[in-house]
Amino acid sequence: MLYPWQESLWQNWQQLLDQRRLHHAVLLVAPLGSGREALAKQLAQTVLCQNGVTEPCGICHSCKLFEAGTHPDFHPLAPEQQGKQIGVDAVRKCNRWAVETSQLGGDRIIMIDYADAMGEAAANALLKTLEEPPSGCQFILLASALDNLLPTINSRCNKWRLAMPNEADTQRWVEKQLMQSIKLETVRLNNSAPIATMQFIEQGQDIRYGKLLEAFAAFLQPPHIGLYDVAGLCSSEGHNSLKWLSYFMVDCLKLQQGAAGHLVHSESLPLVQQAAAVVTPATLISQSRKANALYQQLERHTGLNAELLLVEWLTGFMAQ
Ligand SMILES: [Zn+2]
Incomplete structure (x- = not known):
């Protein structure tokens, strides 16, 4: 099943399928939370379908196997864990699939999700197969x-490139799915990717986000009370919360520079205004940099004492 924002790209692919001009290596550039996997699978199923040329028939043996997730000629590959790399061994497996005879006598499909998570060695291992398919x-x-x-x-x-719907369309689509009104800043925090926005709300992240923002904005006001509350909220949310706070700090800076038309925060604007009035630009800049560095540090190394590092980072606002 395709999503509305995928229709026009799909029609382009259908045209190429119809003219049998689809390139042997298609690269779909689309953000997470765009439903890109559904679109890629639709293409895979269509190529493998024994009846359809521009869409899967849904009833042939190949379609049945595909829909059951057991098609022997469909080889999906992704990192073992989100955030990890695709290793060279996994790519060598791809290269073997590429030269195998197909089980059903049709094409073989190799789908590599998170292709941008291939390390250099892995990418080089794939290169030859892509060059001489x-x-x-x-x-x-x-x-x-x-x-x-x-x-x-x-x-x-x-x-x-799969274009995301504009903010208003994403907001409308998510509101229709969830049958509730949602904040525009939720859409912006998720770069207008509809499914990411929907999951953000379904998983209660929007509520936790609101709480964190309030605690953070209160802490930024002298005499800086509630440091451990902020650190606790951040560490229970995971290092993603540092990204959220980065958005907030960037908005404070923009407001200070008079670029109020391009803020992420619309509903929480009063909190941004309060913070921008008391934290100096120099502090915002250096704390943003440190937040990004800390984010990467926490992403790379598990087992660090996140709460301690967060407390250390937060004290940077008190020293200004
Ligand atoms: Zn079929």
């Missing part, structure tokens, strides 16, 4: 952005 082998790569993808991989693929 075995016949009947279709690659579908998915990535959030091109920045982290090796240029050599990038240049051997046919790139497609």
Whole structure:
């Protein structure tokens, strides 16, 4: 099933399928929470379908296997854990799939999600297969952005960018799904990706976000009470909360520089205004940098005492 914002890209692919001109390596650039996997799978199922050319019939043997998740010629690959790399061994497995004979006599599909999580060795291992593709082998790569993808991989693929709906459309779509009104800043925090926005609310992150923001804004006011409350909320939320606070600090800076038209926070604007009035730009800049560094540190190394590091970071606001 496709989402409304995927329709126009899908029609482009259908046209290529119809003319049998689909490139052997398709690279779909789309943010997380855009439903990109559904779109990639629709393409995979269509290519594998024994009846349909531009859409899967849903009834043939291949479609049945695909929908059951047991198609022997469909090879999905992703990092073992989100945030981890795709290793060179996994890519070597891909290369073996690429040259195998297909079980059902049709094409083989290799779908690599988080292709931007391939390390250099892994990307290089894939390169040769992409350069000299075995016949009947279709690659579908998915990535959030091109920045982290090796240029050599990038240049051997046919790139497609899935545009996100505008903020108002995303807000309307999520409100319709959840049958409740939602904040515009929730949409902005999730870069207008509809499914990411919906999950943010379904998982109660919007409520926890609101609480954290209130505690943080209160702490920023002298005499800086509630440091341990903020640290506790952050560490129970995980290091994502540092990203949230980064958005907040960036908004404070923008407000100080008079760029009030481009803020993430609309409903929580009063909190941004309060903070921007008391924290100096120099502190905001240095604390933002430290927050990003801390985020990466916490993402890379598990087992650190996050709460202690957060407390240390928060004291940086008191020393100004
Ligand atoms: Zn079919």
